[in-house]
Amino acid sequence: MRGGGGGAEGRGWLNRSGLPLPEVGGALAAGNRGCSFYSWISHSDRRHFTTQRPPSSFLPPSSSLLTRLPVVTCIHFTETNAPHSAYGGGDKESGVCPEQGRSTAHARKAAMRQDPERNSVEWEGRSLLKALIKKSALSGEQVHILGCEVSEEEFREGFDSSINSQLVYHDFFRDPLNWSKTGDALPGGPLGVLRAMCTRTGPGPVTIALDSLSWLLLHLPCTTLCQTLNALSHKDSCPGDSFPSEHVHVLGLLHEELHGPGPLAALSTLAQTETQWFSILPDFSLDLQGVSPLKSQPHADAYTSPVDLSTHLTFNLHLSKKEKEAKDSLTLPFQFSSEKQHALLRRGLSQATSHIFYEPDAYDDLDQEDPDDDLDI
């Protein structure tokens, strides 16, 4: 789509430092103008998974306009306030243990603050990355994996052979910085490989998985990385390209607590927020359950009328009419009514007994039932 490249330049999308400016109106608005997106999975404080993705754009290609654009998926693992019952599916006892995930819109903000507990390594994003890779592979896309953190054997573990044959693994685990000087390392390092992928013009949709984006962010300057990722998705907009716009899905695994807010914000400016529930099954299948959770816990009940407590008592709390009249006409001994005033003036000062004259002012909240009600104990 021509809109991809032209739109970016027309808007002055990349400022001088090469960082993409935040989009006004969100990436969905930009999507209508034909720009490109990124996907990444990030760890932060990982008690819960969150996934934020544009609606229906990661499913197998359909004829809708949105799915012809590259996909943004930003998946954070953050702490949420979900109660423990949200974990319904993840019992330790059951053999098949699908991972339940939940997200909130504030997830990323919660991730940024320093968590004193540091139990954030309990959740692992790599299984989600593998589940998404499996999904792409099953839908027939080419999958390129830039592996920097785990060995190839460990990464391919869990995939069956049909999927493994579709994965192209670029190995940066053994010698990423060329210390062994044997010449085995791929030229140019990971950046060179990424740039080579930009110029590749194979037909069909491509998924590029970065394992991990954190490794790249620690070793490359943030601006270079953002520019390269941007170029990856703009590769289909060069003039003379007769192919229709191809899917370029870029998936990246990001450990959020390793980076400051600056690089994270730079990478996240294209993220859309949409909450999704999902489960990861043992064979790395991804089960998206839509916006509402599979096992919805009962929320607060519908509004019930206030219960009248005095209905089922064994003693009588009500007053009859006569009793009410008698009560209302009773003058309390300490109240300074007009009769008392007259009585005082008549009697004069030769009083042996003492009296209390109480005059309520504006702030007094007199309650006949409970004269001590205004005491603040």
Add this chain to the structure above:
Amino acid sequence: MKVPRKQVRRVDGLTFTNVLTGGKLTLLCDAKTDGSFLVHHFLSFYLKANCKVCFVALVQSFSHYNIVGQKLGVSLTAARERGQLVFLEGLKSSVDVFFRAEEEAHPLHFLREAHAGNLQPLYEFVQVALKPADREEAAWTCPVLLVDDLSVLLSLGVGAVAVLDLVHYCRAAVCWKLQGNIVALVHDSGDTEDEENDILLNGLSHQSHLILRAEGLATGFCRDVHGQLKILWRRPSQPAAQRARSLTYQYKIQDKSVSFFAKGMSPAVL
């Protein structure tokens, strides 16, 4: 000058059955307490299991570890003499760096560099130390790299990324190629905002298979319970076991052993 020795020792009641299967990175972490009893435990454990051990000891002298090791039943001098233990004594050899010609590689060469370089000489030292010798038969079981500790490297001016790269390369060489194990100790700075240490700790946590975290008690010092140990298993191959298993024990360090018990079940309290 008599330096007080740590009174600590063998870990009883805890079995780390998966650490001998090879290819694992175990991260020892301590927060508000001293986790070196774990280092002594692993050192004696692997020496007794007949493994070839490369010990990068940057914090204490050889005699310190030797004396503690003798309480645990291993003799480091004997192990070093028969070639089972390769010991890099950081305190002593750091002085050698300055008395060598500059072209010669020394594992602690980074001390000489004005700006923080990379730790490639240290990696090469480890690689040479744990390389299986061709002429002898498999005398030793899996190779083990033990580091005490990595936070000291940060204090010596090395960047967190350089230390992570070192551990990455050691993982590739020791865990992946030789199917050995790595055990490394890192301090957790906790409340003090040490960003480099946080990056190092978090980065290592993501790479490790087992995390042992020794913490002081939240309520302060106690005579009978010295701290709490959190055990976290990570990186299972199947996502079915994805929820990392985590256990917490409290411990008391005794003269020749460490006793573990469930939280609140200290014999002194019951």
